Every structure is written in C-alpha cells, then in structure tokens.
Amino acid sequence: MASHRRLGVLGGMGPLASAQFMCRLTELTPARRDQDHIPTVLWSDPRVPDRTEARLHGGADPMPWFARGLEALEAAGCGAVVIPCNTAHGWHATMAAASRLPILHIVDAAAADLRRRGVEGGPVGILGTAGTIAMGLYQERLAARGYACLSPAPQDLEGAVMPAIAAVKAGAVRDAHDPLVAAAKALVRAGARAVVLACTEIPLAIRPEDEAPVGVPLVDTIDALARAALAWARPQAARRPAGLLEPS
C-alpha cells in the first residue's frame, strides 16, 4: 500500500552505522507519536565479508550475502532498500539486477544533500574507504552532476583514514576523530568546497560541531541516506489514525 511503504535497510556494514541510520531516520521524521514513523525492516548481517578487501585484495565475495539480505527484505514486504555502507555500493548494479526492489543510491543521496547545503558544483572532497576511492564510486556519479572529486593523498588514505575507520568498527570512536578531521582539512587545503563523509563509519566520529573548524559543509552520508529514504516513504501519508489500519 503506497500510503505505508515499508523501508528495507540492508545493514550491518558496520552494525553501528546501521543502528545510527535507524536513529537518524527516526530523528529526521516529522512525528508527534510512534504511529507517525515509517515501518522499517533492518537486516543487519555484520558477517558480510569486508567490501574493501573484496575489491582491492581478492577477499571473499560479499555478493551472496547481499543477495540473501535483499531476498529477506523482499519477503518481509519492503518496497525499497537503502544500504548504509558506501563501499557496498560498488555492487549496486549487480544488486539491482538481482532484486525486484529499487535500491536508493547513497551517492545520489549525497548529491541531493550537497544541493540542500547550497553547494551547486565545483570540487568536493571524498573521505571514504580505499575501496570506495579506488572504485571511483563518487567520481563518476558526481561528475555527471557537475562536481569534481578530490580524494585523500594515498599516504593519508592508508595512514589515517583507513585506520580511523577500523577504530570506529572496533568501538574506539574517539581515537578516530583527530585523524579524520585532519584528513578533511587536507582536502579543503587542496580546494574542496565541501567534504562528503563517504563512509558511514566516519559520521560516527566526526560530528556537526567539527564543521566550523574544517570550514566547509560536511555531508553526512548517514543523514543524506535517511533524508532520501524519507522522501521515498512520504511520511505525511502515515498520519491517519492507527485504528483505521491493518497490519501489512
């Protein structure tokens, strides 16, 4: 039923990022009571093999795990899927071919958020995993929208960004803060007019209050994906009295 679209979340990559996605989806929904919120199913399978390892170092293929989750979300009655993991979007086309459900794209969500923040074009910095950068996930899709992408220098990527992401995944969120802010500042010095936090672990360590010292808009891809999901779900349709509804 279009008025109560159930959202599917293919998550667990990492599990804290998808939990945070659920928090932000709830906080960004205009609501006065439980019944105003969007029905959602989160498939959180943290056992999915590491996406950067698979892409760059011949690690185990995550695609069978993605397919299992998409199948479960479809069986649960979801009408669309979001994936709170940027690197997993390297398999977006393969997943879209394997599932009947539309899969919203996190780079499109980030582009919408750049526009919302008033950044209409020009160079933007991409702070993401080595896998996301090497695949050109943002570069190609943003170029089509008038943005040029700046990536961290290789030594920053391997020496600061990747260890910081690993620290968040290991629960040491505070250790990740300073290296990530330094990497964002380096992108601004290289000419970035905004920095996309293009790994969903990064907004767990860099907070909105870091925007002022960095000096340009920071696009949180967890929030951007939550806004895209809300736009899909059209929550205004969910304001009918709960008593008129049946479980679906």
Place this chain on the structure above:
Amino acid sequence: MASHRRLGVLGGMGPLASAQFMCRLTELTPARRDQDHIPTVLWSDPRVPDRTEARLHGGADPMPWFARGLEALEAAGCGAVVIPCNTAHGWHATMAAASRLPILHIVDAAAADLRRRGVEGGPVGILGTAGTIAMGLYQERLAARGYACLSPAPQDLEGAVMPAIAAVKAGAVRDAHDPLVAAAKALVRAGARAVVLACTEIPLAIRPEDEAPVGVPLVDTIDALARAALAWARPQAARRPAGLLEPS
C-alpha cells in the same frame, strides 16, 4: 547454525528505543571488527497501536501487529526474539503461544541486571508506563525473585512520567529529563534501593550520569535486554574467519 544465531528484534515501540537498542547491542558486544557482531533483524513497525491505550482505555488491539512481526522474524531465520518495549510484554504469554520462537522477557533481563549491579533483593522502584504498572508486569515477576516493587504515586504517573514518555516519543527528549529524575528521586524517598527504567523511552532521557544525584542504581532496560540478547547469542562463536562462512 547454533554458532551464528540470528537475533530477531520486534521493535518500533517506539522507533527511537529500538534504534537505541541496536546501538547498545553493538556497543556492548566485544568486537574488533564488523564480522565479530551478531546477525540481527529489526522489525520496526511504529504503527502498532499504543499498548497502554489498549490495556487501560479500550484502544485498538496490538496483538495482530505483534503476530505479523513475529511471523516475519521467523521467516527471516531468527532463532529468538527480544522486544524493546516493556508494556508490550503484557502480551508476552499470548505472543509466546503464537510463535515458535523463544521470546526473551524484559523483566527477567532487568532482574539479571539488578543482580549484576549487586541489588539482591528488597524494594525496587518501577518507573514505567501506566499500562506496565497497572498490569503488574514487574510486580509479579520480580516478587518471585525476592524483590518488592514500588510504583510512582498516581499523580506522579499521570502528571509527570506519562507526559515525559510522550515527549520522548515526540522527539523532545530534553523536556523529559527533569520530570523523570524527580520521579526516580521520589521512589528512592519511598525506600527504593534501585530504580528500574521500565519503559524503553526513559533511558533515552535519563543518562548514566543521573545515577549519582538519584543515589541508587538505575537499571536501563534497553541495556539489560541487550545483555540478555548477547548471552543468548554467544558472540564468542562468531570469531571464526568470515571466509569460512556461508550466508545463512
């Protein structure tokens, strides 16, 4: 496969409480990387009719909604269910009869946490919804374990606790803090040796740092339920190399 038990979460009551449950489950899991975490499916359906309304004021029956969620969690391959909503446990026996999955009980989780905190018996305060208090959800189950339960005075329950819970559900978490701390202090003045935050919206507003001014242990039922889920899932079994696993 017993070594990778998939946890089902019947959530959305409220949606922020179940999102917070997912965060705390992740944070409380000993893990160095994504693959160490527990596979989980969250069925978040915030459209479930209000549980206190159903129990006390003849509101719509939530049971068909619970049944739909339990069915989906079973179909998704979950091996047990937790429900991050205290009042919903008024339907625990009915749900257990309707589902093949074991449903961990939040009051048992709270009792385990009282023991973990060194509170072995005596009077404990129950800060929960009018529905939870009126059903005697804690009173009966804790009495069997040597705890006597103290409830808020009726005027505190309707004048402070219920409006504070509604404020959290409406996103006004800060407005809920002072009335809830005052209600906890009133329970301590009445003799409580611990206070159970027996509605999953309450730990969103009362934080661990409130424990010192209240003066007794505060049992967070979101955390208690996450610990019970971890004990069920035995995460130590999840430390095998991800490459040896198949999606299940």
